[in-house]
Amino acid sequence: MAAPASAVAAATGQAYEEAIALTKRLKMPYFRRALEEVVPTAKAQRWDPAEIVRVLLAEEVAGRESSNLRTRRKRAGFPTGKTFHVWDETASSIPAPTQQALRTLEWIGRRENLCICGPSGTGKSHFSEAIGQTAVDAGLAVSWFTIEDLGAIVRRHRVDDTVNKAFNRIARADLIIVDDIGLLPVSDDAAEGFYRLVDSAYEKRSLAVSSNLHPSGFDEIMPKTLATATVDRLLHHAHIAVTSGESHRLNEATTGKGVVSFSS
Structure with a gap:
């Protein structure tokens, strides 16, 4: 049975690049931008994995809400x-x-x-x-x-x-x-x-x-x-x-x- 793609990427040191690619496919630009800062901070401070996910998703939500607000104001x-x-x-x-x-x-x-x-x-x-x-x-x-x-x-x-x-x-x-x-x-x-x-x-x-x-x-x-x-x-x-x-x-x-x- 073939190993999951994510496991292969992690083993070869490509997890970060794969994460970037996935955010592009899922159209999550704010999540992607936050990765560069959050990943090293999480490693240095030994964050719980759930906290990493929470912070990244919060960045995506905040970014989308801000973008939607600008769009609604312009359309008004x-x-x-x-x-x-x-x-x-x-x-x-x-x-x-x-x-x-x-x-x-x-x-x-x-x-x-x-x-x-x-x-x-x-x-x-x-x-x-x-x-x-x-x-x-x-x-x-x-x-x-x-x-x-x-x-x-x-x-x-x-x-x-x-x-x-x-x-x-x-x-x-x-x-x-x-x-x-x-x-x-x-x-x-x-x-x-x-x-x-x-x-x-x-x-x-x-x-x-x-x-x-x-x-x-x-x-x-x-x-x-x-x-x-x-x-x-x-x-x-x-x-x-x-x-x-x-x-x-x-x-x-x-x-x-x-x-x-x-x-x-």
């Missing part, structure tokens, strides 16, 4: 990278208990929606992106759009009649964010795209929408029939957060905090 398409690390909870007009409840992300698990509405500069986009960043950190898939992005998707996929497929694919994300609705009139394609997205995600995925208008006023910027159908689905299982007050951006500008002061 966030516009600025704003997080809760630079968010002042006390400066927001959204009640603190509401902020804290939304930050738990439990509403995403329940397939509920979030609508943040209020004047420009009151933190809607920042809060929306920070929620999205938190969801990515928690291992969820997130996608970020403006409403005109949705119109572009409609136009691009109308050519080959794959609009439904496109929006069903978008709705695979755990959280879809649509930012800055209401600043300008919505094109017909964008209105259609918004409706298609809301319809595709209805009771299956969570949407977070930020707008200068309350959703009940969406018929001011898009066709009434589409607005009615969209808002009906959007608000059925939705939390509504209303922001108020002066623009944080304008306040920083008028107090000189929006730029770095020139030295005298």
Whole structure:
């Protein structure tokens, strides 16, 4: 009976090279990179074999999780990278208990929606992106759009009649964010795209929408029939957060905090 290949390799001093080859076949790059450091350390400190395996597998898991996080963040398409690390909870007009409840992300698990509405500069986009960043950190898939992005998707996929497929694919994300609705009139394609997205995600995925208008006023910027159908689905299982007050951006500008002061 032939000896196992691993036993032959060990006897001829080729165990390390074989281990490298196996990590390549198993696609374990972080395990492979750690071998160079872990093997001599384990020999010098006489580690238990189980400890060697544990450390190497832990390196592989940590590496994969870090890589997956970077991939999810890139795919989300966030516009600025704003997080809760630079968010002042006390400066927001959204009640603190509401902020804290939304930050738990439990509403995403329940397939509920979030609508943040209020004047420009009151933190809607920042809060929306920070929620999205938190969801990515928690291992969820997130996608970020403006409403005109949705119109572009409609136009691009109308050519080959794959609009439904496109929006069903978008709705695979755990959280879809649509930012800055209401600043300008919505094109017909964008209105259609918004409706298609809301319809595709209805009771299956969570949407977070930020707008200068309350959703009940969406018929001011898009066709009434589409607005009615969209808002009906959007608000059925939705939390509504209303922001108020002066623009944080304008306040920083008028107090000189929006730029770095020139030295005298």
